[in-house]
Amino acid sequence: MIFIANSILYAPVASAQTALPTLGDPSDLTTSAERRLGDRIIRELYRDPDYIDDPVIADYVQGIWRPLMAAAKARGELSPELDERFAWEILLGRDRTVNAFALPGGYLGVHLGLIGVVTTRDELASVLAHELSHVTQRHISRLITQQSKQTPLLLGAMILGALAASKNPGATQALVVGGQALAMQNQLNFSRDMEREADRIGYGLMAPAGFAPQGFVSMFDKLQQANRLNDNGSWPYLRSHPLTTERMADMHSRLPPGEAAAAATVPSTLEHAMVAARARVLANPGVDNLRQWIAEPQGSGFAALPASRRVGVLYAAALGSNQLRDAAGARAAAKKLEDLVRNDAAAHRLAKLLAAEIELAAGDAAAAVNALAADANNTSSGSSSNRRPELVLRTQALLRAGRAGEGTSALQTWVATHPRDATAWQLLASTWQAQGQALRAVRAEAEAHAARYDYAAAVDRFKAGQDLARRGGPQVDHIEASIIDTRLRAVESLLREQAAER
Incomplete structure (x- = not known):
């Protein structure tokens, strides 16, 4: 559902009494018009200071997103028209809130806070599959059609108002046009039928895309636990996607017998642990948190942690030291990390990228180039110099090196x-x-x-x-x-x- 940061899209407006469209209702909004509306909104998101293009995290998310898209096409959920006309872009937001959202025209947003808390790639895939299904089923355009007396531009102004409210609650009134738009705010949240449909179709994409369907169940369980323990506004996904008992039971019932109990015990890969650690650091946690993560590998209980946890801790320590311009500390943590992940191709690639990033930040562009070249020549690492993170980092290093x-x-x-x-x-x-x-x-x-x-x-x-x-x-x-x-x-x-x- 469209939900930006901590601005809750539930406006208590008495005049908004019209029922949401039932499943199967057509959309009067053409795919071209929806794409234009999405383009208008996305222009502003690109200018938002919280927008971040981090090649490492974006590449990892795309590695999950592409198989889901392919599965949606193969299963007939994604029509050729939508595939051609929509953007199918994912934007990352430097925000610690646990959130993801769909926008008109095939745009999706993912906060670093969400990536930082999911423990497996399957859990992240479940969120992306759910949001993808909202788009393929035209839920957004059907809601726009339901507000037939409003124009798409008014909806765009309302969404941008919600974006502004995440940073300045008073700004919403400056961007949202009058009482009618406030009434629309109450209609933007998807109906329970639409949420169930996105669950069902998203769940069906998981296995064909190569992900464990248990990810849906463990993600639901995690969100529900967070809702019980600490509903302080930091889990906005719960508000825009209310987890009813019926929805949770439906996901549990879809798992084969005996697999439901194992849903919460799927281990994290080392690669995922590193990407999640990177997301937590880049979400601007503050100097105190960075220092805490830097000190964590020195703790007495570090050696007893599971491998994925140790890898995540070392990655956060190395990147945190780099953020604080402590080159020596960053190099030391990165060296320990590389030794720990040497036998895992995907994780070793990320460790080499981090080492090159540290050298570049320290002013040694030649060392950064050499680190990337060594990785490209090492076929056992499974890396490719043609992938975007390597391309971007190597170009930056070459520019610095003259x-x-x-x-x-x-x-x-x-x-x-x-x-x-x-x-x-x-x-x-x-x-x-x-x-x-x-x-x-x-x-x-x-x-x-x-x-x-x-x-x-x-x-x-x-x-x-x-x-x-x-x-x-x-x-x-x-x-x-x-x-x-x-x-x-x-x-x-x-x-x-x-x-x-x-």
């Missing part, structure tokens, strides 16, 4: 197949700039803005590229100038559409 040209080819290949990767475009711009290729750098900057739907800024940079090309000179590539002209016309058209929506 070897920008070595990263150009890989980046060009990447953006050719991932044109909406704004981070990669921005790195390519820096790479071209470092090589004195100003025109190509300007075009890459423009593409980075366009990838995040900031068409006004993109048009500005494309026009700057045109001006640069007109001045001529030996560095002007006429093919690049022609591409800029073509892209400018396309983005200007998108900017006009954007302005018309307002």
Whole structure:
């Protein structure tokens, strides 16, 4: 369900008495219109200071998301039209609350707080499968259709108001338009029938996607326990997805006999423990928490902890030390971590990435490049220099080392197949700039803005590229100038559409 941080989308408005649509009700909102609404909302999310593009966590989440998408297609839950028209993007939020949400047009949001508390990849998969099913079943558009007298733009303003309220409760009134939008707020929460449908379809995606269906049950149990012990607003997923006894019993009954009792005992992989630790550190826990995590490996009971727990503790200690600019402490913890995970390919890859990240932060770009090169040459590690975390970190290290040209080819290949990767475009711009290729750098900057739907800024940079090309000179590539002209016309058209929506 759409739920942002701690802003509860239950507005006590007496006038909102219309029943939610029953399952099977059609949607009057076209897929194109829903996508445009999602694009409008997502533009603001990209500008939110809590938005984070962490390649390591994003890559791990995508590794769970892609099999779920494939399973939804194979089972006929995801139609070819939705597959083509929707964005299917996941944004990460630097927020400690345990939350995930779906937005119009195939966008999903996941807070680092959620990733930090789930103990297995199956539990995280259950949340993503549930949210994916809300989108594939058009629950969002059906709710919008139910509010037939309201416009989609009004809904967009309401959602953005909820986003603002997560940081400043008073800001909601500035963005939500009048009493009708407040009434809509009460209708945004999915009906119990829709929640059950998302449970049922999401559960059905788990096994075909390669995940243990027990993840659904253990996640429900974890959320319910948190609700009993500490419902202090830090578990907003419970409020937007109320866990009824019926829903929990339904998930338990779907497990084969004998497997329900084992649902809560599925062990965490070392890779998941490391990603969860990274999420906890990057969620801005504060200096005191960082210092506590740094000290934890020195405790007397550390050696008796399960392997996954020790790995998570060491990862948090190394990354926490790095956050506090303690290079020596970070290197020491990272070395212990690498020794512990050497025989686990996926975990060893993350340890090498962390070691390179630490060296880069310490100012030794050459050591960071070497660490990544050694990992790429070690086939037993199971890593690939073509994966996004390696690509981004290696490019950053090459730029710092004054070897920008070595990263150009890989980046060009990447953006050719991932044109909406704004981070990669921005790195390519820096790479071209470092090589004195100003025109190509300007075009890459423009593409980075366009990838995040900031068409006004993109048009500005494309026009700057045109001006640069007109001045001529030996560095002007006429093919690049022609591409800029073509892209400018396309983005200007998108900017006009954007302005018309307002």
